[in-house]
Amino acid sequence: MSFLSFNFAIFLGLALLIFHLGPARWRPALLLALSFAFYLTWSLPHALLLAAVTAGVYATALWIERRRTEQGKRALMALGVMTLLVLLFAFKSAGWFLKEFLPRAGGTASNSALLVIVPLGLSYYVFKMVGYLLDVYWEKLPAQRNFVSVALYGAFFPQIVSGPIQRAGSFFDQIEKIKSPGDAEFAVGLRRILFGLVKKVAIADQLSVLVGNIHRNPSGFSSLELLAGAYCFSIQLYADFSGITDIAIGIGLLFGVKGPENFDLPYYSSNIQIFWRRWHMSLTTWLTDYLFKPLQMSLRNLEQVGLCLAIFINMIAIGLWHGLTWTYLAFGILNGIYMTLSALTLKQRNVFFKTRPALALIRAIAGPLLTFHLVVLSHIFFRAESFPSALKFITGLIPRWHGNAVPVLRFDLSLLGMSAHVLMLCAIAFVASEAVTWATRRQYWIDWFAAAPVFFRRALYASLIALVLVLFQGGVAFIYARF
Amino acid sequence: MLILLPAIAWALFGFLGNRVSSSLSSRFGPQILARADGKFTNVQTFVNGRLRDAALLTTGACLLLLAHRRLAAWAIRRFQTPARWVVQAWSAFVCLNVFAAVAAHTILFWCLLFSGKDHTINYTQYRIKEALLQEAAAPSQAVLMGASQTRTQIDTKVLNERLAGKLWTTELHFPGSSPYDMALCLERLPKVPLACVITYVSETTFYGKPDNERLMYFFGFRDLPAFCALGPGKPKFDRFEVCGLMGDIFPLYQVWDSVVARARGFEASNKAQERYDASLEGNLEDRARREAGGLVFGPESNFHKTSFAAFAKMCRERGCRLIVCCGQLNPVAERALDPALRPDMMVFLHDLAAHDTNIVLLEASQLPPQVEADYEDLTHVNDAARARFSQYIAEVVDKLTPVGAP
Numbered sequence: 001m002s003f004l005s006f007n008f009a010i011f012l013g014l015a016l017l018i019f020h021l022g023p024a025r026w027r028p029a030l031l032l033a034l035s036f037a038f039y040l041t042w043s044l045p046h047a048l049l050l051a052a053v054t055a056g057v058y059a060t061a062l063w064i065e066r067r068r069t070e071q072g073k074r075a076l077m078a079l080g081v082m083t084l085l086v087l088l089f090a091f092k093s094a095g096w097f098l099k100e101f102l103p104r105a106g107g108t109a110s111n112s113a114l115l116v117i118v119p120l121g122l123s124y125y126v127f128k129m130v131g132y133l134l135d136v137y138w139e140k141l142p143a144q145r146n147f148v149s150v151a152l153y154g155a156f157f158p159q160i161v162s163g164p165i166q167r168a169g170s171f172f173d174q175i176e177k178i179k180s181p182g183d184a185e186f187a188v189g190l191r192r193i194l195f196g197l198v199k200k201v202a203i204a205d206q207l208s209v210l211v212g213n214i215h216r217n218p219s220g221f222s223s224l225e226l227l228a229g230a231y232c233f234s235i236q237l238y239a240d241f242s243g244i245t246d247i248a249i250g251i252g253l254l255f256g257v258k259g260p261e262n263f264d265l266p267y268y269s270s271n272i273q274i275f276w277r278r279w280h281m282s283l284t285t286w287l288t289d290y291l292f293k294p295l296q297m298s299l300r301n302l303e304q305v306g307l308c309l310a311i312f313i314n315m316i317a318i319g320l321w322h323g324l325t326w327t328y329l330a331f332g333i334l335n336g337i338y339m340t341l342s343a344l345t346l347k348q349r350n351v352f353f354k355t356r357p358a359l360a361l362i363r364a365i366a367g368p369l370l371t372f373h374l375v376v377l378s379h380i381f382f383r384a385e386s387f388p389s390a391l392k393f394i395t396g397l398i399p400r401w402h403g404n405a406v407p408v409l410r411f412d413l414s415l416l417g418m419s420a421h422v423l424m425l426c427a428i429a430f431v432a433s434e435a436v437t438w439a440t441r442r443q444y445w446i447d448w449f450a451a452a453p454v455f456f457r458r459a460l461y462a463s464l465i466a467l468v469l470v471l472f473q474g475g476v477a478f479i480y481a482r483f
Numbered sequence: 484m485l486i487l488l489p490a491i492a493w494a495l496f497g498f499l500g501n502r503v504s505s506s507l508s509s510r511f512g513p514q515i516l517a518r519a520d521g522k523f524t525n526v527q528t529f530v531n532g533r534l535r536d537a538a539l540l541t542t543g544a545c546l547l548l549l550a551h552r553r554l555a556a557w558a559i560r561r562f563q564t565p566a567r568w569v570v571q572a573w574s575a576f577v578c579l580n581v582f583a584a585v586a587a588h589t590i591l592f593w594c595l596l597f598s599g600k601d602h603t604i605n606y607t608q609y610r611i612k613e614a615l616l617q618e619a620a621a622p623s624q625a626v627l628m629g630a631s632q633t634r635t636q637i638d639t640k641v642l643n644e645r646l647a648g649k650l651w652t653t654e655l656h657f658p659g660s661s662p663y664d665m666a667l668c669l670e671r672l673p674k675v676p677l678a679c680v681i682t683y684v685s686e687t688t689f690y691g692k693p694d695n696e697r698l699m700y701f702f703g704f705r706d707l708p709a710f711c712a713l714g715p716g717k718p719k720f721d722r723f724e725v726c727g728l729m730g731d732i733f734p735l736y737q738v739w740d741s742v743v744a745r746a747r748g749f750e751a752s753n754k755a756q757e758r759y760d761a762s763l764e765g766n767l768e769d770r771a772r773r774e775a776g777g778l779v780f781g782p783e784s785n786f787h788k789t790s791f792a793a794f795a796k797m798c799r800e801r802g803c804r805l806i807v808c809c810g811q812l813n814p815v816a817e818r819a820l821d822p823a824l825r826p827d828m829m830v831f832l833h834d835l836a837a838h839d840t841n842i843v844l845l846e847a848s849q850l851p852p853q854v855e856a857d858y859e860d861l862t863h864v865n866d867a868a869r870a871r872f873s874q875y876i877a878e879v880v881d882k883l884t885p886v887g888a889p
Contacts, residue, residue: 006736007729017573020566186565254565470747 001041002477003161003247004200011038012251015157019255020180027178028148031156031255038157039120046119050155056083057129058150061136061143077137081130088126089324091118096324121160123321123483127286129154132168134290141169149175158251162244162480164262164282174257181256189253194461195436196246197468202429204240205476207232209417215383218393222410226396229416233383234376235430237479238267241280242437244478265437270367272338272374273346283321287314304344311343312336322483326387334378485549489542496538504531520600521640522653523615532618536591543585547578576735584734590614596741602749605658606700607741612653616675621651623678625803625880628665631658633683635863636810641873642880650678650884657700661693662791663717667701669797678884679804681876685812686824687862689787689831690778693718700737702727716786767815771861775819780827788831799841804883806843807832808876810850813858843883851875 001008015034022030039047060080067073094117132153135141144150153171154160181189214221214229221229245262252259260282269275276284292314299306312333319332353363377394384390395401399408413420439445449457508515508526515526523529554574558567586592593611597603616624625642627633634656642652655672657664665682695718702710702724710717710724718724730737744752763770798805809832811817829846836842850872857868864872 006733006739007725010729010733013569013573013576016569020569021562180563180566183564186568469743472743 001038002481003244004197004472004476004478007041011041012254016254024179028146028152028175031178032148032152035152035155035157035160039155039160042120049119050125051151053084053087053125053129054151054154055147056080057133057154058144058147061133061150062145064133064136065143073137077133080133084126084130084133088122091122092324094118118482120481121162124160124163124165125154127165127283127321128168131165131286131290135168141172144168144172146176156252156257158248158255158257159259162241162248162478162483164245164248164260165286166259166282167286170260171257178256181253185253185256185258189250192246192250192253194250194464194468195433196243196248196250198429198464199239199243199246199433200478201468201471201473203426203433204236204243204479205473206418206422206426206471207236207239208476210423211236211383213415213417215385215389215393218389218396220406221396221415222406223397223399223402223408224411225416226393228411230376230380230393230397232426234267234372234379235426237379237382238263239430239433240479244480263437264441265434267372267375267434268368269371270364271346272335272342272371275371275375276335276339280318283318287317291317307343308340311339315339322382327381327384327390330381330387330390331378334381338374338378485545485552488545489538492538492541496534500531500534504534521643522612523618524643525618525620528618528620533591533594536589539589540586540591543582547582551575551578580733580735583738587734587738588614590618592738593741596745598745598749604741604744604749604752607744609655609657609700610741612655613672616653616655617673619651619653619675621648623650623676623884625650625652625679625681625884626672626677627652627654627656627681628660628668629656629682629684630660630688631656632685632687632810632862633681635859635869636683636808636872637681637876638869638873641870642877645874645877646881646884650880652681652880657697659694660697661691662688662787662794663693664697664701666790666794666797667698667706669794669801670706671701677801677803679806679880680798681806681808681880683808683810684791684828684832685810685862686778686820686828687812689791689828690780690784690824691787692777693783693786695719695721695723698723699726699730703731704728714782714786714789716782716784767813767861768819771813771816771819774816774861775821778820778824780821780823792835795835795839795842799839804841804843806845806876806880806883807836808845808850809847811847811853813853813861814855815858816861843879845876845879 001011015038018034019027019030036047036051039050057080060076064073064076064080067076098117132141132144132150136143144153149172152175153166153168156166156171159166211229211233214226215233218226218229242263249259249261262281264278264281266275266278269278292310295310295313296307299310302309315336316329316332319328319330319335322328322331353359380393381387381390384393402408413423439449504527507530512526515529516524519529551574555571558570558574561567562570587610590611593607593614596607597611600608616626627637627639634654637654639652639654642650646652655668657668660668669680693716698718699722707728710720726736740752795805809829812820832844836844851868853864853868853872857864859865
């Protein structure tokens with residue numbers, strides 16, 4: 001059941017009815033039952049796997065806490081974490097094996113087979129559970145006695161499809177005193193859902209046609225068209241992922257649970273390090289806390305080399321978290337190179353610009369522009385159907401290397417499967433959504449909107465709902481739902 | 484006001500309905516008939532029916548609005564926010580669904596979603612034609628059922644011109660229909676005096692893979708027990724069946740596609756079909772070879788046959804004759820097919836007809852022959868061939884239908 005379906009709307013309506021009209025003390029249990037009901041609509045065996053993982057993690061956390069010796073605690077933690085990571089690796093590599101090796105051995109792997117193989121939200125709930133076990137081991141968090149809380153942490157339905165990856169401590173605090181959300185919180189939740197739907201339907205889904213056409217056959221397009229395709233995919237990915245995050249956070253708020261933010265205007269970052277602090281924040285902060293910092297500590301004797309290694313491993317982990325494919329590996333490596341170079345030269349750059357104040361404006365403009373283009377380049381690997389296809393795409397971008405007869409400056413929207421007015425709509429919607437995101441971080445604009453006439457707000461909501469209904473295409477899955 | 488408005492609507496309909504419909508039909512009759520494209524002939528009856536629909540829709544809207552206001556007021560007394568909002572939202576949603584259920588039974592609602600013959604989605608067109616069955620003035624009626632092949636072979640206008648006053652034929656095809664879909668459609672038809680059902684079958688009817696896309700419109704809870712009892716080869720129970728069941732609970736779901744297609748425009752809603760059409764091979768020989776690969780013996784073909792037998796049985800139980808044109812395909816397609824398919828299909832149909840005198844089999848040898856030049860693609864004939872074929876069917880139906888039947 002996709003978030004973008006009539007069935008899910010009905011499910012959500014029923015869930016809200018049950019949750020809000022049910023007795024307050026049963027709410028966590030009701031939410032757990034609803035979350036498993038949601039998961040069951042995807043697959044019964046995978047729901048059983050989720051239940052088994054939850055039970056295992058619950059017991060392991062309690063055992064870690066009860067062990068008296070550090071060695072015993074560490075052994076249990078290692079066992080729990082390794083089991084979870086092996087599980088994740090096994091499922092991800094099965095998908096990879098089917099995709100990469102089965103066709104070479106004469107077999108075929110359909111998309112549905114790949115979907116059957118990898119349980120929904122596996123990467124998200126495994127990372128959540130690993131984080132929980134490590135927090136208990138590091139004594140940042142006491143082991144949770146209430147099984148329902150742990151089970152709900154893993155299965156919470158708004159977050160299971162594509163995150164955000166909420167920390168156990170923040171989740172348990174909210175669940176223990178879960179109550180009916182206040183009016184303001186509920187209204188914010190509804191607004192977030194609507195905002196997410198607009199991003200998904202008016203931007204991501206519209207651009208998906210153009211991006212899909214170009215990536216299916218990059219050699220059939222001119223350099224200019226490929227460049228447009230590369231830009232469009234970065235915007236599509238951002239709109240799609242931030243859209244589903246908004247929906248997930250919004251739904252969470254309807255049930256009184258506030259999830260972490262995942263984005264903070266990433267495309268205006270002045271360098272790549274800042275970009276990664278603002279993009280998929282729940283994953284990057286998770287990896288920083290549970291992978292990068294421990295690695296950095298253990299490699300601190302190697303000084304700069306250790307730092308570079310830690311960054312590199314961290315970025316490769318980000319890449320491979322998406323799936324065990326060559327393209328995600330290339331995405332991770334490329335970002336590892338960016339990050340390493342950026343970390344190594346940051347001091348020198350700062351000194352250079354500090355001593356030349358006249359260049360400050362140039363840095364302010366060129367920094368985000370350069371960062372954006374580096375990201376766009378790495379996203380080509382992220383989206384490409386295969387590694388050779390990504391290389392073909394990149395060589396096609398350079399007119400001199402563009403090896404076919406297509407004029408390099410051709411820009412034919414009909415060939416891209418898009419009309420000018422749809423492209424214009426996407427551009428307007430993107431600028432508007434970024435402006436809204438920017439404004440929602442400033443109290444002045446929040447107060448201004450709250451003080452706006454009721455008629456204006458209702459008309460705005462009604463038009464946005466109408467826009468979503470009219471543009472809704474169905475069938476275009478969220479990109480991050482497959483991880 | 485909400486109580487008064489329905490009363491006013493019905494009073495206006497009662498006192499002025501006939502006068503208004505008569506005046507409208509005399510002023511705009513030719514335009515309405517041209518747009519109807521032969522779907523009905525009596526403009527005054529049509530307009531009068533739509534005025535009645537308008538009164539009914541007004542009544543439904545007012546009463547449901549009243550009910551929602553009552554429920555909303557009760558929720559305010561009973562619950563705190565935001566639980567109150569959830570209850571109010573559900574109340575609005577339920578009322579909207581009840582309205583959709585009422586509206587879906589009126590022709591006016593479907594007509595409002597109609598944007599021209601070539602610019603309206605199939606389901607909307609189907610529902611309009613189905614609803615119009617009830618307004619046909621002829622003593623008995625016939626329906627054309629089946630896939631698009633049936634529609635392109637037989638022109639109802641030709642039949643209605645020849646059999647005027649005796650039998651009114653309505654074209655009720657649905658693109659891609661399998662025998663199982665046809666049975667579901669027949670089950671849902673309004674209880675009108677039906678003299679015969681006409682269908683055109685070929686190898687594509689019995690040997691293709693069951694494609695359950697249409698089940699989202701025609702499948703419902705009442706079909707579930709029979710569906711579960713069906714043997715091997717039936718369509719896999721998936722989202723289309725679930726959509727059908729959802730449509731039974733939430734009528735809004737059933738009318739959603741039509742409403743959205745009207746709001747977004749036909750072109751935007753028809754993209755999937757356009758993509759499919761664009762993906763077809765330009766060379767008919769290649770396309771025939773590819774499609775012939777999908778027409779095979781197997782549990783699916785047995786399922787189609789069983790469904791067709793059930794369809795024939797439903798026709799008999801309803802007291803209407805089933806005219807089966809065992810027609811041909813484009814010779815290009817026939818050459819690519821497994822030669823064992825046609826004899827197998829004919830054995831099945833003969834066997835069926837031998838046990839059921841209600842079935843009239845028109846074999847390919849009896850039907851007007853069709854050559855490659857008569858076809859626009861592998862299955863669809865051009866207008867000239869259609870006219871020829873329709874004349875022949877009109878003659879057959881004329882002979883089979885006594886005056887005043889059934």
